[in-house]
Amino acid sequence: MDRKLRLRREKAGFILRIGRNNCYMKKAFLVFILSLALSACSSVVVEEEVFEDDVEMVDRVDEIMMSEEEVDDVKDRLVSLPHDDALERVSVKPFGIYVSPGNSPVENERFSGYHVGVDFEILAGEENVDVPVRAICNGKVLVRSFVNGYGGVLLQTCVIEEKPVRVLYGHLSLSSIVKNVGDTLSQDEEFAVLGEGDSLETDYERKHLHLGIRKGEIVDYRGYVQSKEEISDWIDFLELYKN
Ligand SMILES: [Zn+2]
Numbered sequence: 001m002d003r004k005l006r007l008r009r010e011k012a013g014f015i016l017r018i019g020r021n022n023c024y025m026k027k028a029f030l031v032f033i034l035s036l037a038l039s040a041c042s043s044v045v046v047e048e049e050v051f052e053d054d055v056e057m058v059d060r061v062d063e064i065m066m067s068e069e070e071v072d073d074v075k076d077r078l079v080s081l082p083h084d085d086a087l088e089r090v091s092v093k094p095f096g097i098y099v100s101p102g103n104s105p106v107e108n109e110r111f112s113g114y115h116v117g118v119d120f121e122i123l124a125g126e127e128n129v130d131v132p133v134r135a136i137c138n139g140k141v142l143v144r145s146f147v148n149g150y151g152g153v154l155l156q157t158c159v160i161e162e163k164p165v166r167v168l169y170g171h172l173s174l175s176s177i178v179k180n181v182g183d184t185l186s187q188d189e190e191f192a193v194l195g196e197g198d199s200l201e202t203d204y205e206r207k208h209l210h211l212g213i214r215k216g217e218i219v220d221y222r223g224y225v226q227s228k229e230e231i232s233d234w235i236d237f238l239e240l241y242k243n
Contacts, residue, residue, distance in 0.1 A: 113224030117212035
């Protein structure tokens with residue numbers, strides 16, 4: 001093959017290669033653009049998938065949170081008020097006050113000792129109207145009975161700050177209690193009205209609510225204790241509510 005012919009062939013081959021390369025570059029460029037576009041699209045899809053996953057996860061968490069046990073736990077760590085405007089009603093016997101028949105903020109005192117509950121008084125005009133009482137926590141009814149010194153009593157088992165307690169609602173109208181022993185009483189649920197003042201319903205006490213929170217799992221109806229040390233077996237509702 002003569003030199004000219006070889007050179008011509010080489011040139012032709014070079015141009016062909018350039019042409020091919022050019023074509024490859026165009027293709028590569030196109031592929032690059034396409035992949036950019038695809039990656040942009042796919043990233044949106046991935047983001048959506050992640051978002052959907054998160055929503056599903058939240059749903060699943062909600063499902064778990066909505067299980068009865070969890071709801072109980074969450075609710076039982078908090079307390080709610082036993083009456084609307086309950087805070088206005090604590091005016092006579094707060095938690096821990098020492099009373100005796102000779103030295104009491106109420107007339108005709110029968111008891112003496114440190115008050116291990118909070119008394120919620122009635123407001124003006126409520127002497128002869130129903131005053132509803134609400135559950136402060138979520139838990140089962142343990143006792144529904146007449147108890148000396150209180151009249152109608154409902155004792156409820158609750159868990160407060162992860163510890164078992166017995167909540168005593170005293171001076172209730174026994175016949176007004178809408179729950180039976182073993183029933184679950186939901187937090188904030190209205191379940192009774194106050195007993196009539198100076199009648200058997202309140203065991204001849206003034207019309208008011210005595211609310212006691214006894215630590216532990218024992219039944220203890222006492223509204224007063226005789227030594228300061230024993231006060232720590234009860235919880236001050238107001239302190240619990242405000243914290
Ligand atoms: Zn009391």
